Amino acid sequence: MGAHVIDSLLFQDLFGTERMREIFSDQNMVQKWLDVEASLARVQSEMGIIPKEAAEEIIRKAKAELMDFTEMKKQVDITGHPIVPLLRCLKDVCENNAGEYSHWGATTQDIMDTGMILQVREAYGEIYPKTKQLHSILCGLARKYRDLTMVGRTHGQHALPITLGYKIAVWVAELGRNIERLEQCSERLFMGQFSGAVGTIASLGKDGLEVQRRLLTDLGLAVPPISWHASRDTVAEYVSVLGLLSSTLGKMANEVITLQKTECGELEEPFKMGKVGSSTMPHKRNPMYSEGVVSLSKIIRSTVPLAIESMVTEH
Template sequence: MATYVIDSALFRDQFGTEPMRAIFSDEATVQRWLDVEAALARVQGNMGVIPAAAAEEIQRKCKVENLDLAQLKAEMDRTAHPIVPLLRAMKKVCSGEAGEYIHWGATTQDIMDTGTILQVRDGLDQIETAYRELYDNVCTLARKYRDQVMVGRSHGQHALPITFGFKAAGWAEELRRNFTRLRQMRERVLVGQFSGAVGTLAALGNDGIEVQNRLFDELGLACPNITWHTSRDNIAELISVLAIACGTAGKIAHEIFSLQKTETAELEEPFMPGKVGSSTMPHKRNPPVCEGVIAVNRLVRATVPLAIEGIVADHERDKVVLQAEREYIGRIFNMVHVALKKMAFVTAGLSVRVENMEKNLYIQKGLLMSEAVMMAMSDRFGRQEAHEVIYQICMDVFEKGGSLKEALMQNDTVSANLTEAEIDRMLEPYAYTGQAGVFVDRVLAVPLAG
């Protein structure tokens, strides 16, 4: 029985994914602890720090299937400790005296932090794959609709014409920057932890540094210059960057949600037969996928302050910070991954209503093109005076109705300086998208990092 949405049989796929749940499952968590213990034994056996035969036996037995997780949990409850019960269980599993040599010179947090970082590495691989898919889909939209004119909006109101390709290229550029952040973050986050009780490796004497270096070579992690037991800026960066990455997915979802509104109807998330919008209104075609991504993005964003708060940790060890991380790291990875996967799905099958984009260009009867007229008039009167003239004309159209063309033609100042043919050209939205296409091409020309 699950009491949280990520593990709920009913809701789990709205808040997480099967691959990410597997990476942060109990079985995977314990296995990653055992992977670290096995690698440590292998390194120390090769160096002669512990007997080679003991090291080999530890490696053979460091498999989660050799442990009873229910019994392990009971011992964790009894001892109020996560790793001591694991070590006692492994001692029973290992033949002879081999179990005496497991965890040699390590401390609990070494094993747990390094195990978490191994899970983080697996999780980042999944996220980057989903990110590439979303990025490719958005680039396809930018390329396909490079020159498809639509209304550009500011403050929620019609502003000037843009192209849908231009909008999608803006999404793509943001995604590309986030992908670069994800890649660059790895060098600071994928760092192992092995430094003993207070970080000095005192238990291993002169062998400590070599054991540490060899251990992280074995695990494929970077070696820290000094312990990070209570230096949690790396975890804060991890969660912050994941939140930024998720934020862009949420932004795209929000724009699609907004442009799917009935009055606009320029975009629609994929619709499949059988998808129901309402239990009482059969006509509804809601955007539940985008809504879910927006909701998940809020949950992810709300966790960032908790991660940053963990930077202020106590002296050489702080279990309070670790307990908080244990709650949110797997949760955030699940939520970010599901947001990216869902938006990859949405952008792959996005319905682009070209006819509505074009219809909406004209619903204000020319007001969308006020800047073009003002700039033309600026050549005659200067920009500020032209703005005043066109502003008053536009406000009259807003209040009294009619079209901008009619109002311009009826204005003595405008009609004395602009012909009807010139006004018609200025009011043509397809001729006023500026360098939108060039910007699309520039974005598409830059490859994704890595």
């Protein structure tokens, strides 16, 4: 039973998708942490820092399905720490004490930050192409309805004639700018983290920067110019861009709601077989999907100031 609509069996698909729930599940989060640990072991064995046999065993056993999540939960409650319980579980499943060589030279935030970016990159792989697809659909609608005359309004009042194609073209332009923002911020966002305690990579000596470069290259991430342990600006920027994108989508949905009012009747959501407008008024055709988009856009926008607040850190 879910305590929130996102977890609710009845309502979760109105507020998210199965794929997004998979991406941000505990199972996938832990797998991403293990992916970083496995890649680190591989790189360090290639450089002769840890034994090859130990690295091979770590890579074999770095699978979320092999981890005891119940035990990890107990350990998190006891230790108050997210990664140490994972490392203990990994060591338990590795043979010949190979797990002792995991996490060599790393710190918790290296694993968590890089794992988070791997999750966010997967989510971006859902968001970006769907946004591009919507942009393409809207371009087609703008062309299709370029000659369909409708009322243009200012301050909510009738002003001068426009066309529906023109209105949609305005949406197209705004959505296009958001696509550009997604592309631009992704160049700064998909950057890994491997800097060790306090960000100096001192524990690996002269090998530190090369381990960092090989590790992040192996994971398909950019190498940062310096540690970002205490910097959250790239994450805050991405959340801000998502806030802008969701606001554009919310604006479009709100237009549909407004123009579907009985007094206007200019636009209308598709009303498929089986959809119900009201439990007591059978004539109702409510813009439920558009209302859902508006609600979601408000939720996403509300996270923007929280993301920016996360930038204020110490040391």
